[in-house]
Amino acid sequence: MRQESFKTDQAAITVFLDGPLWNGQPTATLGGFRSRNARSGQEVLSKAIGFARQQGVEQLIGPMEGDSWHSYRFITDTDGSPPFLMEPNNQAHELEVFMKAGFRQIGSYFSARVPLTPESTQRPMPSSEFKVEVWDGKDPEGMFGQVYDLSVNAFAENPFYKTISRNAFMSMYMPLVPLIRKELVLFARKPDGELTGFLFGIPNYSEAQTPKSVILKTYASMTKGAGRYLWREFHVIAARNGFQTAIHALIHDDNLSALRSIAEGARVFRRYGLFGLRIAQ
Template sequence: MSIETLKTDDGQVTIWMDGPAWDDHPKVATVGKCKFTSATAGARLLAEAVALAKSKGATALIGPMEGDTWHAYRLISARGDQPPFLMEPSSADHDEAAFKTSGFDVISSYFSASAPLSALPGPKPKDTDVFTIEPWDGTDPDALFTQVYDLSCAAFAHNPFYKHIDLTDFLAMYQPVVPLLKQELILFARDSTGALVGFLFGIPNYAEGPEPRSVILKTYASAQKGAGHWLSYQFYVNAKAMGFETVIHALMHDDNLSAIRSGLNGADVFRRYALMGRAL
């Protein structure tokens, strides 16, 4: 993988030449790790990134994205008043202007929302014998995340901007958060053979300190109809029993089912994000 970093006195960016697919562009690069002192400085650096990517054969450039959607991507397009939460992307207020000035447009939009757990979980889903829901047993985190990896690759393969990642790289991303994990907030759906057909990954919002009052519903995926509803229901039940007061529905695409379900659960949007792109 070809990676290059551009630095000046007023900022820096890193370019990954082997980016994910985007529309019908034959060779997509990404630009991330963006640090600008101003929109003007950012636009200058991004113009250099565009020229470099084009000279290397790229036909499109998207960002902010650190190579793929498994790693940090998106900028904050509407900050709101709520403080940052754990594992949330960060960007300066002038970053979006820097991208737009250098010819980028919004190509995908996302949001985070919060809801009081006092109003959840809502009606219990219908009982089923197609799958069962169980929490992580707290042992062997590598085995845990290997299962999550396998289902994630299958569930997300058709998502926009998807790019495959090796298991070793996937495990390296999650190993730093293992000490922060709570068994009750990591849930599996298994069919009658024991095969994994869904998972939900939640984590306390330690950005609030050692005793957070909010909990983050970070990711879930399902290969079985109804499993996602059951996973989220059990997550809310467990989170309430643990004393959390608020749930954060983190980093949802504007158009996906999670966004619809978040709205049905009475969640209020508090932050918006954008992914930017331009043809070269």
């Protein structure tokens, strides 16, 4: 991945030149943005935009670490509750720096939480189209390999999607293996055994040594009804394993997941945005 970083004593930013498409056109992305104050942030952002212009870039999106598989989005609104595991984080002035430079919001997302009550233990009706199973904890490399294969197909039409290599995917997720509880990784399989959906959950280790909340990190489905079943089964398993709250993490406002979160009675506690800028050449 072609990239260039700009740093001072008080700020840093990286330009990733091979970003995803935005409105069907190539972009570069801006990631790794950190600044102690607005002035230092404006300094490195100006250098990054100038560099992108010199490279012939006409569109920038950010914050994004090269693609949506890695960290992206600014927090735009919050109730002040502590960050959860793997959640994007930023200071308020960093968002303001982007806005003052002309960036405008092009994607909206939220995180919500829902109490896990006795009603959460009601399992959905079974289906003849697929069977849901819990990961057995064996062969994590094989497990994530299956997740990768399904993800590149299931997410291909998502906004700002860009394919990454299997090796890059594995290098991101294999370090998480010691943190995984196998009962929070679910698969949906067709009668012939073909994988048609998955759900990956993880305890919110940012909370405490023994977390009381659990994160629904990501899921995908290629068969109608499998996603809803995985979603519901996750709540059932989490409740029966002593978790008190489920966090529906980083959901796009226009995604079907948003409707499922509402149906579960979840309440939004954080909102996020992705921002774009068209550069005059």
